[in-house]
Amino acid sequence: MLALLTIVPGPDMAVVTKRAIASGRAEAxxxxxxxxxxxxxxxxxxxxxxxxxxxxxxxxYFVVKILGAAYLAYLGVQALWQSRKGAPRAEEPRKGDRSPYVSGLVTNVLNPKIAVFYTGLLPTLAPDGLSTAAGMGLLVGLHAVLTMGWLGGYVHVVSRARSVFERPRVRRALDRVTGVVLIGFGVRVATDAG
Structure with missing residues (x-):
């Protein structure tokens, strides 16, 4: 179940795709x-x-949901704006620049569905014989390892094809698609009954 949750495309994957194409493997x-x-x-x-x-x-839940939706919409509008300006080559990351890390962190912290999943479904998956805290901690750690492994592999694949994605027409099209997808996720989060 954790593996399925990890590989299903969602806002996290869209944010990582955008970063891998725009800035390369390290920032993604x-x-x-x-x-x-x-x-x-x-x-x-x-x-x-x-x-x-x-x-x-x-x-x-509503407050976190709206903040998350607004952040995803902001990222989507940003991608659409970049597609409008063209596709300049990405700059080398600056030393100490934390924006890629912060972007990923904020995207996930403002996702109330993780709270619902972790409180509703995760306890049912906890191994018998462990305290609730230990079982939950184990599953959260496993989910984190699976997520980093999956996204890391995905970043590797996207980064290897980056030369194709850097072509101006392809880049504009991908920025537009990513922007629409992120805005769509934002609308979906905002309108979800929870």
Whole structure:
């Protein structure tokens, strides 16, 4: 079940794709690391009970949902704007630039569906014989490892084809598709009944 959740395309994959094409492998891997850290943040929230509060509180869930939707829409509009300006070659990442990591982290921390998954389904998968906290911690750690492995492999594949993606027409088309997909995920998150 964790493996299936990990490989199903969603906002995380769209953000990583955008970063891999725009900035290359290193920055895309930093984005994936931010996404994985976001899972660990939700894992800690789950173990200490905060995610359950979010999952049970319609108001708290709504706030996180709207913030997440707005952030995805912002990333989508940003991609569409970049496609309008053309496809300049990406700059080398600056030393100490944390924006790829932060982008991945924010994308995942503002995803209330992780809270619902971690509080609703994850406890049913916890191994018998362990305390609830230990079982949940084990599953969250496993999910983080699977996510980083999957996204890392995906980044490798996309990065190897980057020369194709850097062609101006292809880049503009991909920026437009990615922008529409991210905005679509934002709308989906915002309108989801939860």
């Amino acid at each position: 891997l930093r984005t994936a690391a931010g996404i994985t850290t976001g899972l660990l943040v939700w894992g800690v929230f789950t173990v200490v009970g905060l995610a359950a509060v979010l999952a049970a509180s319609a108001e708290a």
